Amino acid sequence: MSIAPLIRPAQxxxxxxxxxxAAQAFTDTYRGLDDPQEIADYVAEHFPPEVVAGVIRDPACTTLLAWVGEQLAGYAVLRAAPAPGCVTGPEPLQLWRLYLGLCFIGQGLGARLMAEVNAARRGAVARARCGSASTTAMCVPSSSTGASALRRSATRSSCSAAGSTSIPSMP
Incomplete structure (x- = not known):
């Protein structure tokens, strides 16, 4: 990646x-893995600008944007929500969404964004907006190839529930 990404909280x-x-990234991620109409329905429900604005404003969420130059390259959303029973770490915080644009996959941006997720969880943004958290819980469909790669690369303990991973705090 020739231009260093800028990762900042969404406004x-x-x-x-x-x-x-988000609509494009979700569609790209699940194309060929799920029914196209189900993907379109999910996008229509979860990614209209007013819904996304609500997530950005939600005090239980922290939304981080990764920019490369003038282009949005990825995003992550942390959410304070009850964790599945298989997440045993203290004070869990859910990694609700993490997506990259197709042309940015494989360039290290996902790892940079995940490092910022951990910093936000530990830092003032997470404490002010999501409460104190010691554990990041990532719950993803088992069919998500990108999430599977992230799970394999993360230091973690596996949950017994399908598609759930608990990622311990990183120093």
Whole structure:
């Protein structure tokens, strides 16, 4: 990656850009893995700008955007929510979404974004918006190839529930 990414918290004015990016990233991720109509229905329900704006404003969520130059390259959303019973670490915080644009996969941006997720969880943003958290819980469909790669590369303890991974705090 020739330009260092800028990773920053999302602002309400980012909602339309993030909504378009999130819809495309979700569609790209699940194309060929799920029914196209189900994908379209999910996108229509979860990624309109007003829904994305609500997530950005939600005090239980921290949304991080990864920019490469002027292009949105990825995003992550941390959410304070009850964890599945298989997550045994203290004070879990859910990694609700983490997506990259197709042209940024394999360039180390996912690892950079995940490092920022961990920093946000430990830092003032997470404490102010999501409460104190010691454990990041990632619950993903088992069919998600990108998430499977992330699970394999993360230091973790596996949950017994399908598609759940508990990632211990990183120093």
């Amino acid at each position: 309400p004015e980012d909602a339309a850009t993030l909504a378009a990016f």
